[in-house]
Amino acid sequence: MSEVAASPIPMPAKRRGAxxxxxxxxxAIVMGAYANVGLAIDGQIxxxxxxxxxxxxxxxxxxxxxxxKFAPWADPLILPLVTLINGLGLVMIFRLSESxxxxxxxxxxxxxxxxxxxxxxxxxxxxxxxxxxxxxxxQRLTYTAGALGLFLLVSPLIPFLGQEINGARIWxxxxxxxxxxxxxxxxxxxxxFFAGYLVAKRDVLALAGRRLLxxxxxxxxxxxxxxxxxxxxxxxxVMQKDLGSSLLLFGTFVAMLYIATQRSSWVIIGILLxxxxxxxxxxxxxxxxxxxxxxxxPGDPVLFDAVGGSGQLMQGLFAMGSGGILGTGLGQGHPExxxxxxxxxxxxxxxxxxxxxxxxxxxxxxxxxxxxxxxTSIAARDPFSKLLAAGLSFLLAWQIFIIVGGVTxxxxxxxxxxxxxxxxxxxxxxxxxxxxxxxxMSDAARRPPPQAIQNEGMTQVFQR
Amino acid sequence: MSxxxxxxxxxxxxxxxxxxxxxxxxxxxxxxxxxxxxxxxPRKSAKPSKPVxxxxxxxxxxxxxxxxxxxxxxxxxxxxxxxxTIGRANDAxxxxxxxxxxxxxxxxxxxxxxxxxxxxxxxxxxxxxRSKVTRPTPVPLGxxxxxxxxxxxxxx
Numbered sequence: 047m048s049e050v051a052a053s054p055i056p057m058p059a060k061r062r063g064a065x066x067x068x069x070x071x072x073x074a075i076v077m078g079a080y081a082n083v084g085l086a087i088d089g090q091i092x093x094x095x096x097x098x099x100x101x102x103x104x105x106x107x108x109x110x111x112x113x114x115k116f117a118p119w120a121d122p123l124i125l126p127l128v129t130l131i132n133g134l135g136l137v138m139i140f141r142l143s144e145s146x147x148x149x150x151x152x153x154x155x156x157x158x159x160x161x162x163x164x165x166x167x168x169x170x171x172x173x174x175x176x177x178x179x180x181x182x183x184x185q186r187l188t189y190t191a192g193a194l195g196l197f198l199l200v201s202p203l204i205p206f207l208g209q210e211i212n213g214a215r216i217w218x219x220x221x222x223x224x225x226x227x228x229x230x231x232x233x234x235x236x237x238x239f240f241a242g243y244l245v246a247k248r249d250v251l252a253l254a255g256r257r258l259l260x261x262x263x264x265x266x267x268x269x270x271x272x273x274x275x276x277x278x279x280x281x282x283x284v285m286q287k288d289l290g291s292s293l294l295l296f297g298t299f300v301a302m303l304y305i306a307t308q309r310s311s312w313v314i315i316g317i318l319l320x321x322x323x324x325x326x327x328x329x330x331x332x333x334x335x336x337x338x339x340x341x342x343x344p345g346d347p348v349l350f351d352a353v354g355g356s357g358q359l360m361q362g363l364f365a366m367g368s369g370g371i372l373g374t375g376l377g378q379g380h381p382e383x384x385x386x387x388x389x390x391x392x393x394x395x396x397x398x399x400x401x402x403x404x405x406x407x408x409x410x411x412x413x414x415x416x417x418x419x420x421x422t423s424i425a426a427r428d429p430f431s432k433l434l435a436a437g438l439s440f441l442l443a444w445q446i447f448i449i450v451g452g453v454t455x456x457x458x459x460x461x462x463x464x465x466x467x468x469x470x471x472x473x474x475x476x477x478x479x480x481x482x483x484x485x486x487m488s489d490a491a492r493r494p495p496p497q498a499i500q501n502e503g504m505t506q507v508f509q510r
Numbered sequence: 511m512s513x514x515x516x517x518x519x520x521x522x523x524x525x526x527x528x529x530x531x532x533x534x535x536x537x538x539x540x541x542x543x544x545x546x547x548x549x550x551x552p553r554k555s556a557k558p559s560k561p562v563x564x565x566x567x568x569x570x571x572x573x574x575x576x577x578x579x580x581x582x583x584x585x586x587x588x589x590x591x592x593x594x595t596i597g598r599a600n601d602a603x604x605x606x607x608x609x610x611x612x613x614x615x616x617x618x619x620x621x622x623x624x625x626x627x628x629x630x631x632x633x634x635x636x637x638x639x640r641s642k643v644t645r646p647t648p649v650p651l652g653x654x655x656x657x658x659x660x661x662x663x664x665x666x
Contacts, residue, residue, distance in 0.1 A: 064537045071533065075526055082519055123534055130530060182600060245607055248581075375520035400524065407527040414534050421538075428605035429581050495592050495603040 061122035062114055068126035069110055073103040076133030079376055083141045086377030094157075098140065101161060102133055105168050112172040116179075117489035121422065124488065127415045128466060128481050132167075132474075134408065135467030136160055137376070138392055141399070145382045155388040155469065163471040167478035174482035181486045185430045188242025195235030196278070198228040203285060215286045227472040229282075229291045230463075233298075234476055234483075237441055240299055241433040243271070244306040252307035264311060272312065275299045276319045280327070287333055290448060290460035296320055297444050302437045341458035358385045362394030362453050366405075373401025389468040390461055393453045409450070412465075416443040419484050425491035435487045438480050571623055572651055572664035575604075579654075579661030582606060589664070593619035596657050597630070610634050610658030616643070618655075624648045625664055627655055634658060 077099035084092030106129045113120055142155035178184075184191070202208035202215050209217045209225060217225040244251070254265050279296040282288055300316030327334045333354075340349055344356040344363070351357065361384040369379065381387045381395035388395075397405045419439025426432045445465055452459035463473040575594060577585040587594065587604065594603040597615040606615075612632035618625055628646040629636040636643045637656040654661045 061537065068530075068534065068537060071530055075523075075530060078523060078526065082523055085519065086516055123537055127534065249609075372524065373520065375516055376523065378516065378520075400527075403524045404527060407524070407531055410531045411534075414531070414538075418538070424584055425586075427582070427585060427587075427603070428600075429607045432582070494590065495587060495594060 060118055062118070065122035065126065066110060068123065069106055069129060070103075072126045072130035072133060073099065073106060075130060076102060076137060079134065079137040080140065082375070083137060083144060083377040086375060087141075087144050092144070094140070098136065098157070098161065102129075102136065102164070105165060109168045109171060112175055113485060116175045117485050119489045119493040120485045121418050121488040121492065123414065124418050124481060124485055127411050127418070128478075131408070131411055131415075131466040132164055134396070135392060135464075135469075136164065138381075138396055138399075138467065139388050139469050141377055142382055142388050142395065144377070145380075147380075147382050149382050151384060151387040152382040159471075160469050160474075163474045166471070167474045170475055171478040171482040171485075174479055175486060178482075178486055181434070181483060181490065182428065182430060184238050184434070185242050185245070188239055188246075191235045191242070192239035195232045195239055198232035198235065199278070199282060199291075200285075201228045216288050216291065227470075229286075229288065230472040230476040231479075233291075233294065233441060234438075234480060236295065237298060237302070237437040238434065240302045241430055241437055244302060244433055245430050247271070248306040251303065251312075252309055264309070264315075269315070272299070272303065272315060272319070276323065280323050284327065284331065287331075288461070289334065289337065289458070290462035293320075293448055293460060294441070294445055294462065298437060298441050301440045301444070302433060305436050305440075306433055337458045337460070341455065344455055358391065359453075359455060359459055361385065362391045363455065365394045365398035366454070369398040369401045371402050373397075373399050373404055375399060389463065389470055390449070391453060392467045392469075393450055393464050396467075409446075412443075412446050416440075416446075418488070422484060422488040422491050426487060427491065431487045431490065435484060435491075438484055442477075442480065571666075572625055572649075573666050574664070575618070575662055576665050577604070577660060577662050580606070580608065580659040582660060589620070589625070591620055593617055595630075596660070596662070597632075604660075604662070606658060606660045608658040608660060611660070615657050616655070618649070632657075 077095060080095040080098055081091050084090060084095060106125070109125060113125060136157060139155045139160050140157040142152055143157055145152045202218055204218075207218045208215055209219050216227050216229055218228055219225050251264065251268055251271075254268060275296060279292040282292045282295065296316070297320075300313060300320075303312045303316070304310070324334070328338055329335070336354060340356040340359060343349060344359050346356065349355040350360055365379070365381055365384055365387075368374065373379070376399050379398040381398045384391045384394055393405070393408075396408060400408075416439050419435055419442065423432050423435035423439065426435055442465060445462055448457070448460060449462045449464050451457040452462070463470055465477045466474065572589055574589055575587045577583055582604070585604070592603075595614060595617050596602055596604045596606065596611075597613050598606060598608065598611050599613040602614065612630070612634070614630045615632040616636040617628045617630055619628070620626070625648070626646045627636065627638060627643055627649050629643045638647055638649065639653050643655075649655065649664055651664055651666060654663050
């Protein structure tokens with residue numbers, strides 16, 4: 047952190063012109079991608095291009111106007127980056143629905159519903175910015191947020207409300223509206239809770255303890271919070287069979303603990319606890335064990351044909367392989383062969399059509415988004431926003447790592463969405479709220495110090 | 511659609527995608543590499559509207575306040591003509607959450623091209639280098655000011 051302090055940081059400008067230009071650029075790229083899909087599949091520009099492009103453009107213009115009014119000092123890059131990633135997801139889903147095959151990946155892909163969810167997402171983004179004028183109000187809700195997060199996390203287990211889909215009990219049905227994944231919203235509430243809790247307790251977690259060899263060990267009784275989070279995330283793993291959320295939750299907590307205390311022993315303790323838990327779960331529970339076998343031998347023919355075997359993973363790898371460096375081009379590959387190509391495997395589907403070059407650009411977009419979040423954290427002036435911004439950015443980065451790592455078989459595959467790209471309402475909504483929180487905090491961090499009316503240097507009045 | 515056209519479209523699309531990434535990095539390059547020209551524009555245009563005429567950026571005049579120790583380490587605040595308050599209160603410029611700091615702990619304000627630190631009646635005191643601040647004292651460049659566990663200093 048001290049290097050940052052040493053380099054001169056200029057007075058942040060609003061950069062609203064740059065933001066608008068980048069936003070227009072992002073929408074133009076998305077419209078170009080729509081045209082490309084249509085040209086490749088039907089030989090003509092698709093009739094839906096103007097509808098999709100203009101509605102996306104109008105939506106983002108509205109989001110921009112809300113941002114310019116309610117968070118004028120916000121970071122200029124966050125919104126354009128999210129717009130482009132969300133738009134590329136829309137294009138991929140549109141492209142899957144356009145393919146004339148009868149495979150489920152093509153039939154279940156629904157660009158219109160995804161556009162509707164994007165609309166609701168931007169609406170929530172705007173409402174969050176309008177009503178949450180000072181993010182520090184969240185600090186007062188620390189324990190409320192914790193309770194809410196826990197409740198949302200266990201809500202799928204409630205009889206009649208919860209539903210089990212694809213082997214994971216992570217959904218609740220809302221009559222007339224469909225299903226929601228409450229865990230997606232629980233993540234946000236829990237990060238708010240972690241931030242508020244760690245601001246209050248970090249001194250004791252950072253200072254007490256003794257030194258053993260090279261690491262500072264905390265006291266045994268300070269292990270409480272990390273053990274409780276570990277227990278909850280293992281509970282999620284066992285009761286809901288949701289490997290992804292479990293890893294996401296625990297990893298985020300350990301990262302925030304490390305950021306709050308700057309003590310590497312917490313990371314070591316966290317990794318040991320999770321590894322122990324995962325190995326235990328792997329021995330006891332069948333579905334975890336199966337994931338590990340698939341991870342270790344994805345090419346095994348028996349596993350390839352088995353239900354819940356490596357077929358999906360291998361199809362994803364084949365897709366990325368046939369994409370190669372430059373990809374097959376939008377609309378010219380066969381990503382619909384991958385099961386769930388519109389949700390969990392949208393990264394592999396994108397890889398087939400845009401190739402390594404496109405995937406790297408996509409990862410760069412994600413990396414820049416996370417970088418803006420961490421930059422907000424460094425610039426923030428109070429400890430709660432520092433931790434909250436860092437926690438939210440880490441949550442985003444960790445989620446991308448888990449799903450991209452899973453799809454590329456770097457780590458065992460867990461069902462998580464690719465933020466802003468995968469088809470699915472809950473994740474899109476919660477991620478738009480996450481972005482609204484980051485925008486709110488970056489506005490506060492980049493805003494110049496409050497102007498004081500000076501009266502001979504003695505009395506001052508603050509306006510906020 | 512001929513193969514060649516599609517090939518060209520494909521390459522062009524990837525190029526445009528990367529151009530977006532590069533343009534995005536361009537927008538934030540002042541953050542990444544520091545800047546020589548960009549900050550001058552908005553500041554200069556803001557200055558003449560200020561009613562108080564001050565000597566502009568004399569040599570040796572501090573430009574920013576840097577937190578060098580404590581939980582907020584790494585934070586920088588650019589100095590304008592506005593006084594800076596430090597404390598636990600939410601309306602302070604630098605909000606420290608620290609059991610050893612008071613709500614309104616200390617204040618820094620510019621006077622005749624110098625920055626002055628003043629203790630606002632805090633419980634545990636404000637220290638300039640190693641001496642306790644008992645009355646408004648000028649702050650030289652690079653000398654640490656201690657407020658609770660937070661250490662700040664002025665830099666060019």
